Amino acid sequence: MTPQPVLVIGAGAAGIAAARRLRDLGRDCLVLEAGPRPGGRAVTDHSLGAPLDLGASWLHEAEHNPLTPLAQALGFTLHDTGRRRRDLLLTAAGEPATPEERAAWEAAADAFDAAAEAAVAAGSPDRPLAEVVPRGGPWDATAAHWLAAMINAAEAERTSLHDYVATGLGGWNPQVAEGVGTLLERLAEGLPIRTGAVVRRLRWGAAGVAAEGFGGPWRGAAAIVTVSTGVLAAGGIRFDPVLPPALRAAIAGLPLGLLSKVAFRAGPEAGRLGLGDFARLGRQVAGPDDSPMSWMLWPFGRDIAVGFLGGERAWALSRMGPASAEAAARAELARYFGADAVARAFPDRALATCWGEDPCFLGAYSHALPGAARARGLLRDAAPAAGRLRFAGEACHVRFAATVGGAWSSGEHAAEAVHAALG
Ligand SMILES: Cc1cc2nc3c(=O)[nH]c(=O)nc-3n(C[C@H](O)[C@H](O)[C@H](O)COP(=O)(O)OP(=O)(O)OC[C@H]3O[C@@H](n4cnc5c(N)ncnc54)[C@H](O)[C@@H]3O)c2cc1C
Known part of the structure; x- marks a missing residue:
């Protein structure tokens, strides 16, 4: 047999x-x-x-x-594009960040991870990541949004402190x-x-x-x-x-948390929007209900712009369907370039992922509660x-x-x- x-x-x-x-x-x-x-x-x-x-x-x-x-x-x-790079970083007021503001963003992101690691090293019990990270500084909410809702695909309130630290990633990061x-x-x-x-x-x-x-x-x-x-x-x-x-x-x-992508193919009038290959865009969180998308434009020199959105806002848009995700993505891009330039640069319908609704997956990747x-x-x-x-x-x-x-x-x-x- x-x-x-x-x-x-x-x-x-x-x-x-x-x-x-x-x-x-x-x-x-x-x-x-x-x-x-x-x-x-x-x-x-x-x-x-x-x-x-x-x-x-x-x-x-x-x-x-x-x-x-x-x-x-x-x-x-394999091509490494740098982990936290921002070619265009907008402040909450919609202005390009000054060098000092960029440094403050970097410092806030470093402080977020350092606080989590220090809490674990000091013997903290497992609890929501949000309870141990800095709050109230001008870039703290942006750091939390980027590192938890976007990269971890779930907000810091719903994320295990110990799991976050144990699964942190560094080093060479190629596409x-x-x-x-x-x-x-x-x-x-x-x-x-x-x-x-x-x-x-x-x-x-x-x-x-x-x-x-x-x-x-x-x-x-x-x-x-x-x-x-x-x-x-x-x-x-x-x-x-x-x-x-x-x-x-x-x-x-x-x-599973959710990370969604919304991708556009650039039309002939895009003119690369003045940006080089692998250009990264991001903006400061402007208030308690603000969940910015981040962007990578022209990866590998291709005529493609990809927006990323994670956490609760990604779930909400995913439930509303691809047309809502596209509208949100266009509105986000308009903050950088203006709505007319965005409409000219990206004349075609977007491609929006639907990992959250697909019964084979029901989300993007796991986080521990x-x-x-x-x-x-x-x-x-x-x-x-x-x-x-x-x-x-x-x-x-x-x-x-x-x-x-x-x-x-x-x-x-x-x-x-x-x-x-x-x-
Ligand atoms: C938008 C997004 C961006 C990501 N970015 C990165 C990244 O840049 N780098 C990185 O390392 N990871 C990234 N990830 C995470 C990475 O893709 C996953 O961690 C990994 O691919 C999971 O592999 P898996 O084998 O565990 O599960 P899966 O890939 O989910 O494989 C499980 C398989 O089971 C099948 N299945 C489900 N139900 C049934 C059933 N009832 N019967 C039979 N088959 C079934 C599914 O169709 C699926 O093919 C990302 C994920 C998403 C969604």
């Missing part, structure tokens, strides 16, 4: 990495992917005339990122010219991936696993579940028997049914959570653990 394969549920970074590692270990696997393609939250779009990553686009902390050597070996082009989505597609080549396979129910036990859903059923010796914690928390897969309470609590403690700093380790180490059920994905990485590299490592880790458990 042929041995049953390991079922890998989801063909994002974690699922692809798990399948590659299982293959290397000589273990059969079958990857069940609900969507039409591998890559998950890393996908490269070409509809604006050039590659554009709708999900992951930076290889964060590339010197420690498992995807860096893989990208380099395949001849992909991939051909696209991170293209890279994952290449890395998925030759793997046994079944697309359009939507798993709705997973029976698990010491004798093995059985997945049911669209295109199924499928039986396996073990399963590695890599779907997002957003999908898991929403009951996208029903577990039979239900997962132990500690595991369910860990999943609930790691909700205050008090849930240990949830990632718990999910990573959970091994019910004598290790025949494992979880992997960005939410399971205690250091590189929320990243494509973290998802990759966690998939490899789960594959090795399942291989060992099966003996």
